[in-house]
Amino acid sequence: MSDDRRLSVLRAIVEDYVSSHEPVGSKALVERHQLGVSPATIRNDMAVLEEEGYITQPHTSAGRIPTDKGYRLFVDRLAAVKPMSAAERRAIQTFLDGAVDLDDVVDRTVRLLAQITRQAAVVQYPSLSRAAVRHVELVPVGGRSALLVLITDTGRVEQRVIDVRSAVDTESLTTALAVLRTRLNSALAGHRLGEARDSLTDVVQVTPQADQAVVAEIVAALGDCLTAGLEEKVVIAGTANLVRSGADLSASLGTVLEALEEHVVLLRLVQEMTEDPAAGRGTLSVRIGAENLHLGLAETSVVTTGYGDGEVLARLGVLGPTRMDYPTTMAAVGAVSRYVSRILSS
């Protein structure tokens, strides 16, 4: 039996179904593809493919549509990467080059992804766990309050207002903060956020007894800030594309939108994909249909990849109906990821 041809048939079915949104039959297949055999032969192949769970028919005597398993095989073994046109590459570049800061880069990226893939786009903010502390600033802001600002080398800034209860008055607090600022900076600068917490305890140790209460309070807040910094953030765009993408999702559209609004859900999803086998930089990770553990996303597929300056800082990708154009989508996600990474490196 020609195993090769059966795979070709599967590929043809996926391609036709993706472009037509309609179950595809044996006759249509031989007409649109150079398979070199008759419809009857294709029918036999289709019967086997259905037996093995790669395709299914919505009802008797209808054409076949791919199952999640079928898409999976298609993505893993059959999809030819569809390179982007020069014009598209230029468009990506010029659009992203206009960005002025990190927020702007992320914002532009997510819009761009949504626009060129015509699907919903997701961009995770560069993770802070691998980012290093560049500077810590302590500013007295009247009364016994202080502003704590934490700057990372990825350009992200976390800030928090601390109400220092144990401070005696504004002047003493101001001087204490000044001392503490230099101390904290020398202790933390260059350290990664994940490790920085450990260095904090040392700072408290070497503090003279008198100031210990104040310092402890501030260090605690800084600890919180570091943890908060580790909290991931995502932005999304292009939800309207999900509506337009045909009636496929109409049933679950509500659930999908809910899932997208719950950033926690998205973050878990993205996190999981980071752990996919071979999901490093430059490698795309694809979740198809029910492979997404979240119930609301059982009819959607997610394509993501890592990006960052040199090492992977975070992930970006798109989300759409399982019936999506994988080759094009994957090419777009990959291309955008590369450009964003390049921008972040500079």
Added chain:
Amino acid sequence: MSDDRRLSVLRAIVEDYVSSHEPVGSKALVERHQLGVSPATIRNDMAVLEEEGYITQPHTSAGRIPTDKGYRLFVDRLAAVKPMSAAERRAIQTFLDGAVDLDDVVDRTVRLLAQITRQAAVVQYPSLSRAAVRHVELVPVGGRSALLVLITDTGRVEQRVIDVRSAVDTESLTTALAVLRTRLNSALAGHRLGEARDSLTDVVQVTPQADQAVVAEIVAALGDCLTAGLEEKVVIAGTANLVRSGADLSASLGTVLEALEEHVVLLRLVQEMTEDPAAGRGTLSVRIGAENLHLGLAETSVVTTGYGDGEVLARLGVLGPTRMDYPTTMAAVGAVSRYVSRILSS
């Protein structure tokens, strides 16, 4: 002619249509409401109402549905405010009381609004134009770069990294920044952002010639930052509710989602509503259907009101199909606005 009864009929039509989503006929009206007259009489009234443009029939020999004009009259003259139950009030309060900072307040508010109205919620960030500068901080962050942090008395923080090209070296920049910091703070603290720009020029004037270049650069960045601070921000939630809200919007759902994603559009809308007659604090402003100038929102209504600590800092509200339960929605928006304002005042 009993003008009163005709208005009652309109009210009844709106109420029935909102709850049933189906055109309502004369017979159903007299059954469900104590109008004290026969269907035939109602029919005459309906004919007049249709003549005057308050209601319309989707097709001959169907019931009537309200037009935008009909809803407008209903909202302006017929809607009885539906007070919230004690349980609902408690729920609002406990949910909002858990917030820890401004971002959290806004986030919780928008989610809460979406949840209790079962529609899409919009919350504009407290406007900075009326906010006052509490503190300006300048931090050298290696090389010839500096971090500029602007803190307002509404608790919002803007920050920006400045690449000071005209600086000679790190040390001189550091000292220059220290001087400038105190100068800026005394010049700006307490001033409103809108006015603060004017004070900036003075600062440059009194600077010794040697540092003028550096100062000019930083002041320019600060100016940008003030302007950026004036840029409004909105957050939305509950878009999934739009899908569930029946098939009314299904046609324009895509356009609506697009409009919601374009924060610029939303901001313009909210801005316009601020200028509505009698749209002060405690006063609800309602835009019905085509009253929204944005084309994508022609089938939606928007209910907003101002909120803030004492004076109106920004607006919040919800967006849903024109066929929405105005009394309940308006009550919810009003209640949430009052609680948020109370929290911001403390």
Added chain:
DNA sequence: TGCTGGCACTCCGCCGGACCGAGTGCCAAG
């Protein structure tokens, strides 16, 4: 003058039947 019951008319929505076409599965032959 305004309300009411009656009546004819319109038109949407639903149901059932017939039909068409696409597609399948199977089989016998090449």
Added chain:
DNA sequence: CTTGGCACTCGGTCCGGCGGAGTGCCAGCA
């Protein structure tokens, strides 16, 4: 293993008829 042929299934669509909801109009009545 492939192929053409053939019978079969079944969804989609196009009527035609029907029922019901609703309207507009009119004549009668308070």
